[in-house]
Amino acid sequence: MKRWIRWQGVLWFAVLVALIGVFWVLLIDILVEKGIETGGTKVVGARVELAEADVTFAPLGVTLHGLQVTNPDKPMSNAVEAGRIAFNVDFRPLLQRKFNVEEMAVQKLRFDTPRERSGAIEKKKRKEREEGKIAIAGFELPSAKEILAREELKSIEKITDLNERIGNLRSEWEGRTDQLPGPEEIQEYRDRIEKIKAGGKGVTGALSTASAVSELKKDISADRDRLKSTYADYRDQLEELRTEVDEARKAPAEEVRRLMDKYALSPSGGLNLTRLLFGDKIAGWVGSGLQWHSRLKPFYDRAVAKAKEPKKVKPLRAEGTDVLFKEHAPKPDFLIRHINLSAETKKGNFDGTIRNVTGQQHLIGAPLKISLDAEGLPELESARFKGSFDRTEPEAPRDTVSASVAGYRATNLQLSGRQGFPVLLESGRVNLDLNAELVSGRLKAEIDSRIRDATLQIEPEGKNDVAETIASALRGISTASLKANVSGTPEDYDIDLSSDLERVLQQAVGQVLQEKAQGLKATLREKVVERTQEPLEKLDTRFENYLDIKGVFDRRLDSFDELLSELVRSKSGVDLPF
Amino acid sequence: MLRLLARLLKALNSESDPGQISLALCFAMICGFTPLFSPHNIIVLFLALVLRVNLSGFLVGLPVFSALSYALDPLFHRFGLALLTAEPLQGFWTALYNTTFFRLDRFNNSIVMGSLVFSLIAFVPCYFLFNRLIRAYRSQVMEWVRKSRIAVAIKGSKFYQIYRTVSGWRA
Numbered sequence: 001m002k003r004w005i006r007w008q009g010v011l012w013f014a015v016l017v018a019l020i021g022v023f024w025v026l027l028i029d030i031l032v033e034k035g036i037e038t039g040g041t042k043v044v045g046a047r048v049e050l051a052e053a054d055v056t057f058a059p060l061g062v063t064l065h066g067l068q069v070t071n072p073d074k075p076m077s078n079a080v081e082a083g084r085i086a087f088n089v090d091f092r093p094l095l096q097r098k099f100n101v102e103e104m105a106v107q108k109l110r111f112d113t114p115r116e117r118s119g120a121i122e123k124k125k126r127k128e129r130e131e132g133k134i135a136i137a138g139f140e141l142p143s144a145k146e147i148l149a150r151e152e153l154k155s156i157e158k159i160t161d162l163n164e165r166i167g168n169l170r171s172e173w174e175g176r177t178d179q180l181p182g183p184e185e186i187q188e189y190r191d192r193i194e195k196i197k198a199g200g201k202g203v204t205g206a207l208s209t210a211s212a213v214s215e216l217k218k219d220i221s222a223d224r225d226r227l228k229s230t231y232a233d234y235r236d237q238l239e240e241l242r243t244e245v246d247e248a249r250k251a252p253a254e255e256v257r258r259l260m261d262k263y264a265l266s267p268s269g270g271l272n273l274t275r276l277l278f279g280d281k282i283a284g285w286v287g288s289g290l291q292w293h294s295r296l297k298p299f300y301d302r303a304v305a306k307a308k309e310p311k312k313v314k315p316l317r318a319e320g321t322d323v324l325f326k327e328h329a330p331k332p333d334f335l336i337r338h339i340n341l342s343a344e345t346k347k348g349n350f351d352g353t354i355r356n357v358t359g360q361q362h363l364i365g366a367p368l369k370i371s372l373d374a375e376g377l378p379e380l381e382s383a384r385f386k387g388s389f390d391r392t393e394p395e396a397p398r399d400t401v402s403a404s405v406a407g408y409r410a411t412n413l414q415l416s417g418r419q420g421f422p423v424l425l426e427s428g429r430v431n432l433d434l435n436a437e438l439v440s441g442r443l444k445a446e447i448d449s450r451i452r453d454a455t456l457q458i459e460p461e462g463k464n465d466v467a468e469t470i471a472s473a474l475r476g477i478s479t480a481s482l483k484a485n486v487s488g489t490p491e492d493y494d495i496d497l498s499s500d501l502e503r504v505l506q507q508a509v510g511q512v513l514q515e516k517a518q519g520l521k522a523t524l525r526e527k528v529v530e531r532t533q534e535p536l537e538k539l540d541t542r543f544e545n546y547l548d549i550k551g552v553f554d555r556r557l558d559s560f561d562e563l564l565s566e567l568v569r570s571k572s573g574v575d576l577p578f
Numbered sequence: 579m580l581r582l583l584a585r586l587l588k589a590l591n592s593e594s595d596p597g598q599i600s601l602a603l604c605f606a607m608i609c610g611f612t613p614l615f616s617p618h619n620i621i622v623l624f625l626a627l628v629l630r631v632n633l634s635g636f637l638v639g640l641p642v643f644s645a646l647s648y649a650l651d652p653l654f655h656r657f658g659l660a661l662l663t664a665e666p667l668q669g670f671w672t673a674l675y676n677t678t679f680f681r682l683d684r685f686n687n688s689i690v691m692g693s694l695v696f697s698l699i700a701f702v703p704c705y706f707l708f709n710r711l712i713r714a715y716r717s718q719v720m721e722w723v724r725k726s727r728i729a730v731a732i733k734g735s736k737f738y739q740i741y742r743t744v745s746g747w748r749a
Binding site: 003004005006007009010012013016017092095096097319320321322323324325326327328 | 620623624627628629630651654655658659662663668671672675676678681682684686687688689690692
């Protein structure tokens, strides 16, 4: 026994473990700091930085100081900054690789703070939402020439495609009609009729003639039925093509409508100046909200991995595949039960709570809930934000957000960033209500804002009569309301805007803009018709060629009808009893 | 590293028990094949230190088996996955999955499971194989190597000086 045991090895082991322990204790703060920075940067898509992390062992807890989360859209400012975050981690679940925190305190939370250096992690070109849109300065419309230089006419493509298809179908029908009974067969039948007519006399002759007539009638009828059946197919196709040709003829007009919707100031024929002025701003807010909703997804929605289902498939060194088994008491891998927030903003301080931060809500049966409240701030009567991100039933996700701001004393608030026509709210009182829900992928939101005691500053760039008229109309306004309804999916949504400003704006410039739009429409129509004329003529010619097939069928069927009538006549001639 | 290699060679060339070197290599095989920072390797390290095994053999074997595992990982992955998804073992794995050590060591990972089970199965056969190879080396190869031209060349090298120094400690 003694030969195999090295007792001093126990001491070596203890020393080694102690060294590893000391090394770990010394490095743990840096490891946590780097881990949060790396993981956060990956989730947010912009640099996440931490001034200091402090890990304690009894009880196991972490305190983070100076967390900065860069706004990915504005790399020179932080979307969120937290002065101090402190929490204790449950030790036992941690041994099972589960990060559970019962209570977390987040203090000195600030939003939209400036950064000393850029927090961008890569320079990538952001895809514009309305790619290819011509920038329209002020309220000037683009010219028909500009629009047509930029746009590919879909109507021409539609007409050309149909033209080609009709050509192919015609060739196909030519082939099919060649396979059907045609002039040769008709001539053969005529010869057989003639032969019958010149048939034998007497009872024997009459009987053989009767038999030949019967057989011939059967043959002619069979061929005629084949022709009729194929003709029916042709007529069905003809009707479809006729509809498509009619649509192709209407395509240029549709094209003009589409281009007017896209470029003119009167979408869908109705002039909506509210949309023109504030549409981009509202779309920007909605887009930004949805972007954050998607970025924060790992904190409330993680793909539900089922037991026994391999998670990864790349067997790299020390990676492999994790096989999950049923847990007796399943708990989320990551859970923060309760976060107490205290935020500092330029307008004052407010408090809030966040509950159930986990990507596996189905395991705890409760949704992520956010609640923020502020009252009696110097520049604000009250502000409230409530959000619920429900994935307790992963198949039926439901997210709701409601927010209200009352009596916000706004100064220098940009209401419209429209190129060449910026609208700035110099001062005024703003009330805002927002209700939004995203249920099973369908987005629905209502934004209701009201401004009173407003002083608007509008300085249109360049000389533009329409913009000047609108500016002077808006300058006299002191109260206004704006309603926005958003509907669709997060990827493709519509914003419907309405405002009591619309009436004022319509009175000021509605007529002038309508006339401009009508002028553009007329020119566009002329140009589009000019471009589509030739393809349409070709289409007409090809369709007429296709119609020739109808003549082939009609002629052959007439011939067969004639043959049958002749057969009946010949039958009478031979005086047979059928 | 040269010093370690020299020590291993000295152990190989000495009269010491081949079992001590073989056992060291077998422990190194477990640590090298399985992910190094797995908690079970602390137990292996404890055994390597407490049992009278050749530590040079353990320390030289560790990087060798670690390097080998890069090539063998796809095999470990398949083996581990087959074990973890084998229908008759589901109850057994589920029970283990609900224990802390199983989760802490990530035994539900195909590579951890595959490499550990593989090295445990190979442990005893490898122990006897290494024993046999060491004995064969001592009886047949050692004398031949000593007289070979390469050995003569090595004797004039720095490595040999280190080897002599290490040998000198014991002398």
